Amino acid sequence: MKHYRNLSIGVLLAVMLAACATPYDTQKSFWTFGKGFETMQIAPDSWQISFVGNTNTDRALTRKYVMLKAAELCQKAGYPYFSFNNEQTNRDSVAQYGAATTTGDILWGSSTIDKETSTVVEVTGLKSKPSSPASRIYNTDYILQHLSTES
Template sequence: MKKLLAILMAVLLAACATPYGKYGLLGGYTDSRIDENTFSISVDNNGMTSKQVTSMQALYRAAELTVEHGFDYFVVGSTANNARSISMVTPGNSTSNTTINSYGSTALATTTTRYTPSTIVPIELPNSTLVIKAFKGVKPEGIGTAYDAKSVLKYLGPQVLGEKGK
């Protein structure tokens, strides 16, 4: 019974996409300041959150950090997507039914056994890691990895935060 309860809890937790926020039970972001204007952001999510959403959450967090520290735009210096794969195993089981027929002093027993093998379910845990440099002033044109922080917050907010972002 305890095994069944543990499996049920794991399935229920895994059935929820990772909400945007600091790292917690279901995943989330962590960040650190490397120097005056350089930040590292890492977002780890559960298997119910897509790679695309994970990448958007990392960009959104980069924009938040940029604005929080008084900068206007940021340039993505490096990116990494270090997804991890895990496997969840549902245990197999067997059920046996025995029928006994007796005829006078003779008994005949028939047993039927049904076996369900264990199932392995692969789960991919997406990750997106960014290192950014934040700057003051107007975002330079022609740099494909430069983002205006307030624009990122405006346009990605509804996608990352859902109803809270509107």
């Protein structure tokens, strides 16, 4: 009986966690079901940052997370400015789950589609702000002071 109670508590916790957007501090791994951040330095002043969120993580939130992560990386490396060289955001259906029953010749049921939102950017840190930039330039300190990880 105690085993069933512990199992029920575990299932309840898993359901509650699945109902929330993927948190900012999540690193992509097997244990996070492939959700979260993955960063890779591709040059001394450049990084590729990807974030994958669950069904409850929308496009705006994934972009905000990536913007914050870019500002953190650039500040840590001593770059007061940065730019996005490439950016791609997708919202894809990744699975469908359902349950059904039959009554005579009629099939009754419901299903849900699991989606994930992903953003991938290439970020370049800049020591100074160019006078006529080819792309938008972001101020690292401004981003860190004005964006939060709240959804």
